[in-house]
Amino acid sequence: NAGVTQTPKFQVLKTGQSMTLQCAQDMNHNSMYWYRQDPGMGLRLIYYSASEGTTDKGEVPNGYNVSRLNKREFSLRLESAAPSQTSVYFCASSVEWGSNQPQHFGDGTRLSIL
Amino acid sequence: GESVGLHLPTLSVQEGDNSIINCAYSNSASDYFIWYKQESGKGPQFIIDIRSNMDKRQGQRVTVLLNKTVKHLSLQIAATQPGDSAVYFCAEKKAWTSGSRLTFGEGTQLTVNP
Numbered sequence: 691n692a693g694v695t696q697t698p699k700f701q702v703l704k705t706g707q708s709m710t711l712q713c714a715q716d717m718n719h720n721s722m723y724w725y726r727q728d729p730g731m732g733l734r735l736i737y738y739s740a741s742e743g744t745t746d747k748g749e750v751p752n753g754y755n756v757s758r759l760n761k762r763e764f765s766l767r768l769e770s771a772a773p774s775q776t777s778v779y780f781c782a783s784s785v786e787w788g789s790n791q792p793q794h795f796g797d798g799t800r801l802s803i804l
Numbered sequence: 805g806e807s808v809g810l811h812l813p814t815l816s817v818q819e820g821d822n823s824i825i826n827c828a829y830s831n832s833a834s835d836y837f838i839w840y841k842q843e844s845g846k847g848p849q850f851i852i853d854i855r856s857n858m859d860k861r862q863g864q865r866v867t868v869l870l871n872k873t874v875k876h877l878s879l880q881i882a883a884t885q886p887g888d889s890a891v892y893f894c895a896e897k898k899a900w901t902s903g904s905r906l907t908f909g910e911g912t913q914l915t916v917n918p
Contacts, residue, residue: 694847730812732893732908733848746902780847788903790836790855795847 692716694796696781702802703771711766711799713781719794721787722764724748724756726777727798733780739764740787771803812891816915823881825912827894832875836897838906839868839879843890851879851892881914889916 697712715722720741725733725748735748739758753775755767764783768775778800782793817823829837835856840848854861854868854877861868867880877894893911897904 730910732910735905738905740903748905788897788900788905790853790897792838792850792853793906794850795840797845797847 694781694783694794696779696796696799698799699797700800702804703768704804705771705773707771708767708769709771710768711779711781711801712763713765713796714763715781715783715794716762717783717794718761719783719785720761721784722758723782723784723793724754724764724766725780725782726750726775727780728777736766736779738787773803775801776803777801812911812913814913814915816917817884819884819886819916819918821884823879823884823888823914823916825879825881825892825914827877827879827909829875829877829894829896829909830907831896831898832872834896834898837868837870837877838895839866839877840893840895840908841888841890842893842911848893884914884916886916886918889914 694715723738724736727733734750737756739745742761745756757765778798780795780798782795784793785791838853839851841851842848852863852868865882869878891911891913893909895906895908
């Protein structure tokens with residue numbers, strides 16, 4: 691089983707460019723999440739989708755937008771990339787939002803903004 | 805001044821020894837906890853979880869202990885192997901604006917020496 695798949699794995703952008711990070715899960719999970727991970731810091735929640743058709747802001751949503759395309763796919767968009775958005779981005783999924791079940795992560799997208 | 809969060813705590817052990825990794829959590833109302841392992845260049849991998857109505861839970865070579873009195877969580881790895889070298893971090897489920905969500909610690913870098 692693939693679990694959570696993220697594309698691309700690496701990307702370099704110039705300031706002001708836009709791009710979309712893709713995520714898909716094959717575990718039939720209802721909830722999906724986008725995090726960023728910066729050196730020496732814990733994962734920080736950008737946006738989440740508790741269920742298909744809903745999205746909500748996390749703790750660091752500024753500069754990002756998301757789309758829950760269907761139950762499997764949840765994309766993250768940077769409309770105008772800034773150097774402060776240089777980070778590793780992880781997508782995760784879980785059975786239900788707020789449940790006592792673990793989140794399962796993809797292997798990340800490493801994004802550099804020049 | 806000191807840069808907060810840039811340096812992970814580290815633990816270095818000899819192959820075959822037992823490892824203990826500690827985590828302090830913040831909210832006495834948290835009811836669910838998870839340990840993740842993150843290898844270099846990979847996403848976080850679920851190891852073991854525990855609910856607040858338990859003090860101890862065992863998996864294959866791993867044990868999680870929960871001390872609610874002092875809000876402390878530990879991960880014990882028996883007979884540590886070189887493949888256990890990674891960053892380990894805990895997560896707790898805390899109340900959020902809508903429901904509850906996982907919040908993640910910064911992690912501990914475990915190095916296993918052959």
